[in-house]
Amino acid sequence: MTHQPAHAPADHPALPKPKVGVLIANLGTPDNHDYWSMRRYLSEFLSDQRVIDYPRWKWQPLLQGIILSKRPFTSGANYRLIWNTEKNESPLMTITREQCEKLAATLAETYGDRVLVDFAMRYGNPSTPSVVDRMVKAGCERLLFFPLYPQYAGSTTASANDQFFRALMAQKWQPASRTVAAYFDRPDYIDALAGTIERTLEGRVPEKLVASYHGMPKRYLMEGDPYHCQCQKTSRLLAERLGWPDGVIDTTFQSVFGSEEWLRPYTVEHVADLARAGVRDLAIISPAFASDCIETLEEINGEIRESYEAAGGTGFTYVPCLNAGGAHIALMARLVEENLQGWV
CATH class of the missing domain: 3.40.50.1400 (Rossmann fold)
Structure with a gap:
């Protein structure tokens, strides 16, 4: 027009x-x-x-x-x-x-x-x-x-x-x-994450929910990037919103690339540690991704799931991204x- x-x-x-x-x-x-x-x-x-x-x-x-x-x-x-x-x-x-x-x-x-x-x-x-x-x-x-x-x-x-x-x-x-x-800290964003978790898990509380965020070199944090702090706050607010017992939600970082140290703990290693510690009901969500993608659909449901199961874990549930939900x-x-x- x-x-x-x-x-x-x-x-x-x-x-x-x-x-x-x-x-x-x-x-x-x-x-x-x-x-x-x-x-x-x-x-x-x-x-x-x-x-x-x-x-x-x-x-x-x-x-x-x-x-x-x-x-x-x-x-x-x-x-x-x-x-x-x-x-x-x-x-x-x-x-x-x-x-x-x-x-x-x-x-x-x-x-x-x-x-x-x-x-x-x-x-x-x-x-x-x-x-x-x-x-x-x-x-x-x-x-x-x-x-x-x-x-x-x-x-x-x-x-x-x-x-x-x-x-x-x-x-x-x-x-x-x-x-x-x-x-990252808006109540309606936290509510949307919590709602997706509650629907996917049908109301149950898992032994562990891993909030896996995309990683970055640790050096970036030391140079002033606020990403790590904002991820930690998202996880804390999500735990408060869900009202689950302390210690159920862990914050980790995925997609490590190159030889230098990245933000820890690394998701792929952490889920294996949880399996070896006896966790048999693990859920995982990626709050930093607005849309499901290669890092969630293949990396989490592929490499990270395999790491958990190879260490003896069972009961792996991936919670989808917010995607185009209401x-x-x-x-x-x-x-x-x-x-x-x-x-x-």
Whole structure:
């Protein structure tokens, strides 16, 4: 839909009707699980200096040589195990699209067609620059950027924001912009996590619930990244909300990469320790992920489950991410509405 600007001459070209844009952003996904698709995706991801901050002269020869010669095969095999063959895309893509569609429908009830909702990926497609460009051309004069990371980390939230700001740099007429802050301690986020746990476990209290967060080098914490502290607070608030006995919930970190020490305890080791200690009813949840993805569907339900069972554990239950559930969409909508104040 277009309109003629006020006080413009009759021959002025019509412009898109002004809108407010909401752009939700997830981590990313390869286009497919073949070698070259995986190599392109991993190269983009692992070249991000927010993720791997080694000097480029030192890191890039190693990455482009040894690592990207081998890792696309193993990562591709893991993606193949969880691939949505019906839509020929990763589960992360399927879920993020559904989140976008449901959020758009919810916001339309309040704002009508004044707010345009879309989604992008930090790595892979749809790329953040391409979606920003599309939204600007559709008339978005104001843009709210919403990284889907409850806990802030430099390697996730900041990297997504960096890419958004780089996309704005390419626009001749930049829209006004805002970003959604971390929401790790919001009561409605904690309620949504607790509700998912209670439904999945059908009201029972497990011997242990492991809250497994994506890991990062310990050095990042020492350099001032607040991620570790925010993860710990999410777990504490979740324990209080559930009202379970002290000691049921453990906080751990997964997806360790490279040789330096990462945040501990490591999930894959911790679940094995629990099994050897006699735990036979283990549940695990990933509060840092807004959508189920390779790290949850394959790593937790694959590698981490196998570590637990190989050490003698039984009774392993994975609690899904919030995904496109009603409580999560309502939370997202409230975050958007709060951040759009004064704009619509």
